[in-house]
Amino acid sequence: MIELYQFHPSLGLPNMSPFCLKLETWLRMAALPYENRYTNDPREAPLGKLPSIRVDNRMIPDSTLCIDYLKHKHDLDFDRHLTPEQKAQSHALKALLEDRLYFFALYSRWVDARYWPQIREALFGKLPFPVRKVLPQVIQQKMKRDLLGQGTAKHSQEQIYAFAAQDIATLSTLLGDKPYFFGDEPTEIDASAFGFIAQLTLISDNSPWPPIVAPYPNLRAYAERMLQRYFR
Ligand SMILES: N[C@@H](CCC(=O)N[C@@H](CS)C(=O)NCC(=O)O)C(=O)O
Incomplete structure (x- = not known):
């Protein structure tokens, strides 16, 4: 198991x-x-x-x-039928999600002061006092240090979300009107793409993402399709 x-x-x-x-x-x-x-x-x-x-x-x-x-x-490979070019696109898309967009999403969770109070409450609100008070600050400081070292947090907030908006537009264009990134059935990249696109389109709390993803309704429809298929 x-x-x-x-x-x-x-x-x-x-x-x-x-x-x-x-x-x-x-x-x-x-x-x-x-x-x-x-x-x-x-x-x-x-x-x-x-x-x-x-x-x-x-x-x-x-x-x-x-x-x-x-x-x-x-012996499971969801990408077996992809061409070498599609495999390379899948690899590049994974890097966009995991090595770039990730940091903008991390910023929105741990640094953006507009959303931090509700994130803190959702993640730490049920812990006993004084852990509830101390732990969120310790982790937030670590995330800020990580994001400064990585470089994202050196930019202005406006610039960070502008970078993210470019990534999101790219994802929407690559998905197009296909149900999944490489056609009618999911391939390996869809696991990663759903992991990220769900954070932008399906979270229950307030976030910076609704106005940024609104021009790209195919992304929310995609997240709902994946949620329905694998988690309902
Ligand atoms: N490359 C890793 C990244 C994992 C990762 O960054 N996980 C984050 C949560 S999204 C984490 O555990 N962060 C805790 C920390 O940095 O202290 C993977 O693909 O699993």
Whole structure:
């Protein structure tokens, strides 16, 4: 049995972490049996980040490495029919989502003062006092440091959301009027794309995203399609 270590569901999503949602979506696409091991402490994971899986008596970190391991073990490849060019596009799209858009989404959660109070309440509100007061500040400071080191938080807020809007327009164009990114059936990139697009289109709380995604209704329809197919 695969054990999936990930954050608790929150913000009206199966997971507020795009990487956790990506891996859980892939497991459901693959119809592999797994059990959730919810935690809010990424320090328990091998690289100090979630998700990770325990399988075959070992812990595997990183959503992509988990998928690679399970793909080979079960001889599952949703991209088998893609051309080499489509495989390269899929790889580039993954980098856009995971190595670029991720940081703008992280900024919106942990730094943007307009949304921080409700995020803090949703994630930490049920913890006992004084942890409820101290922990959010400690994690917020770490996220701010990470985002400064990575570079995103050195830009103005306006510029950060302008960068994000370019990524979102690109995603919408690449999806077009197809049900999934490479046609009528999901491929591996759809796990990652759903993990991220759900954060922009389906979260229950206020966020900066509604006016930025509004011009691209295909993205919300896509997120709802994936949610319906794999989580309902
Ligand atoms: N490349 C990793 C990224 C995982 C990641 O960044 N996870 C975040 C949550 S979305 C995390 O655990 N952050 C905790 C921290 O940085 O302390 C993957 O694909 O799994």
